[in-house]
Amino acid sequence: MIDIGCHLSISDGYAAMGRECLAMGGNTFAFFTRNPRGGQAKTPDPSDVAALNAFLREHHFGKLVAHAPYTMNLCSDKERARECAEECFREDLAKMEQLPGNYFNFHPGNSLKQDREACMERIVQVLNTYIRPDQSTVVLLETMAGKGTEIGKTFEELRAILDRIEPDKREKAGVCFDTCHVWDAGYDIVHDLDGVLSEFDRTVGLDKLMAVHLNDSKNGCGSHKDRHEKLGQGCIGEAALHRVVCHPALAGRPFILETPNDRDGYVREIAQVKAWQKA
Ligand code: FE
Ligand code: FE
Ligand code: ZN
Numbered sequence: 001m002i003d004i005g006c007h008l009s010i011s012d013g014y015a016a017m018g019r020e021c022l023a024m025g026g027n028t029f030a031f032f033t034r035n036p037r038g039g040q041a042k043t044p045d046p047s048d049v050a051a052l053n054a055f056l057r058e059h060h061f062g063k064l065v066a067h068a069p070y071t072m073n074l075c076s077d078k079e080r081a082r083e084c085a086e087e088c089f090r091e092d093l094a095k096m097e098q099l100p101g102n103y104f105n106f107h108p109g110n111s112l113k114q115d116r117e118a119c120m121e122r123i124v125q126v127l128n129t130y131i132r133p134d135q136s137t138v139v140l141l142e143t144m145a146g147k148g149t150e151i152g153k154t155f156e157e158l159r160a161i162l163d164r165i166e167p168d169k170r171e172k173a174g175v176c177f178d179t180c181h182v183w184d185a186g187y188d189i190v191h192d193l194d195g196v197l198s199e200f201d202r203t204v205g206l207d208k209l210m211a212v213h214l215n216d217s218k219n220g221c222g223s224h225k226d227r228h229e230k231l232g233q234g235c236i237g238e239a240a241l242h243r244v245v246c247h248p249a250l251a252g253r254p255f256i257l258e259t260p261n262d263r264d265g266y267v268r269e270i271a272q273v274k275a276w277q278k279a
Contacts, residue, residue: 001027001274001277002245002255002273002274002277003027003028003061003062003063003252003253003254003255004026004027004028004214004254004255004256004257004270004273004274004277005021005024005026005027005028005029005030005062005254005255005256005257005270006021006024006026006029006030006256006257006258006259006261006266006269006270007029007030007031007067007256007257007258008020008021008029008030008031009031010031010032013045013048014044014045014048014049014051014052014099015048015051015052015055017029017031017052018051018052018055018056018059018061019055021061022055022059024263024266024267024270025267025270025271025274026270027059027060027061027062028061028062028063028064028065028254028255028256029064029065029256030064030065030066030067030105030256030258031064031066031067032066032067032068032069033066033067033068033069033092033095033096033104034069034088034092035069041088041091041092041095044095044098046098049098049099052099053099053100062254063101063102063103063210063211063254064099064102064103064254065102065103065105065140065176065211065213065254065256066092066096066099066102066103066104066105067105067106068088068089068092068104068105068106068107069088070107071085072084072085072088072089072106072107073085073109073110074086074089074106074108074109074122074123074126075108075109075110075111075114075118075119075120075122075123075151076109076110076112077112077113077114082122086126086129086130089106089126089130090130092104093130093131093135093137093139096137097135097136097137100136100137101136101137102136102137102138103137103138103139103140103174103176103210103211103254104137104138104139104140105139105140105141105142105176105211106139106140106141106142107142107144107150107152108120108123108141108142108144108150108151108152108157108158108161109122109123109150109151109152110148110149110150110151111149111151112149113149116149116151116157119151120151120157120160120161121164123151123161124161124164124165127139127161127165127169127173128164128165128166128169131165131169131172131173132169132172133168133169133172135172137172138171138172138173138174138210139172139173139174140173140174140175140176140210140211141158141161141162141173141174141175141176142175142176142178142181142213143155143158143175143176143177143178143181143182143185144178144181144185144226145178145180145181145184145185145223145224145225145226146184146185146186146224147184147224147225147226153181153185153224154185155199155200155203155204156203158175158203158204159203159204162174162175162204162208173208174208174209174210174211175204175208175209175210176210176211176212176213177200177209177211177212177213177250178212178213178215178258179212179213179214179215179216179217179236179241179244180213180215180216180217180226180227180228180229180234180236180258181213181215181226182196183217183221183235183236184217184219184221184222184223184224184225184226185222185224186221186222186224187199187221188221189236189240189244190221190235190236190237190240193240193243193244193247197247197249197250201249206249209249209250209253210253211253211254211255211256212244212250212253212254212255212256213256213257213258214231214241214244214245214255214256214257214258214259214273215228215229215231215236215257215258215259216228216229216230216231216232216233216234216235216236216237216241216259217229217234217235217236218234218235219234219235220235221235228258228259228260229259229260230259230260230261230265230269231257231259231269231272231273241276242276245273245276245277246276246277255273257269257270257273
């Protein structure tokens with residue numbers, strides 16, 4: 001059975017997300033580790049977190065894919081913003097250990113007016129500082145659309161970061177493959193999914209591909225726009241997304257919907273993906 005779910009709001013707490021996910025037909029989900037626009041993180045209520053952990057076990061959930069706030073830029077050109085981002089990364093990664101064995105996904109960063117290579121080095125430094133070899137959380141760098149100065153728009157950039165993680169910490173880092181982002185970045189998953197996945201395998205290694213963000217895109221391949229669309233209503237289209245869901249190289253990964261939907265829309269897409277997978 002496929003692990004599928006969508007992005008959920010943490011506003012009613014942790015256990016509520018588990019119940020909501022199950023009610024929607026899912027068995028994995030994503031949530032922001034704090035307000036996506038930045039700001040103070042709430043300290044999780046330990047009994048609420050324990051209730052979610054028990055619920056996930058009881059209902060055989062797949063791994064969750066928590067998302068760091070979009071504002072967290074580990075390679076900002078402003079010292080204050082960089083320090084905040086680092087603090088956020090440290091705190092939220094530590095918080096994830098209360099939900100053992102899941103994923104903590106983040107956007108690698110924006111280089112702004114700085115040298116991209118120096119920015120990647122900066123990201124590597126943060127990862128090497130805060131990843132512990134004995135942690136249960138695996139940190140995921142998201143494949144990016146290449147909007148503005150985003151780092152991570154090519155598989156090579158992701159590899160360049162992962163390669164410089166200290167050997168004893170390497171298995172605690174991987175990649176989250178976002179279908180809208182890779183398409184917008186110029187990887188043609190519509191006409192050559194096999195080719196794109198082989199290229200990923202040659203560059204980064206498919207064993208590093210831990211999770212999938214399943215989104216259609218409002219724009220064409222290589223547009224660098226990063227505007228998500230509902231499954232089957234964008235430029236990637238239903239047939240290609242169906243092939244992604246069923247591709248043997250991606251089997252066993254959690255698939256997370258980040259499509260512009262209300263609750264009913266997500267319920268329909270979750271059912272749709274499960275039907276594709278069975279067909
Ligand atoms: Fe993301
Ligand atoms: Fe994404
Ligand atoms: Zn996006």
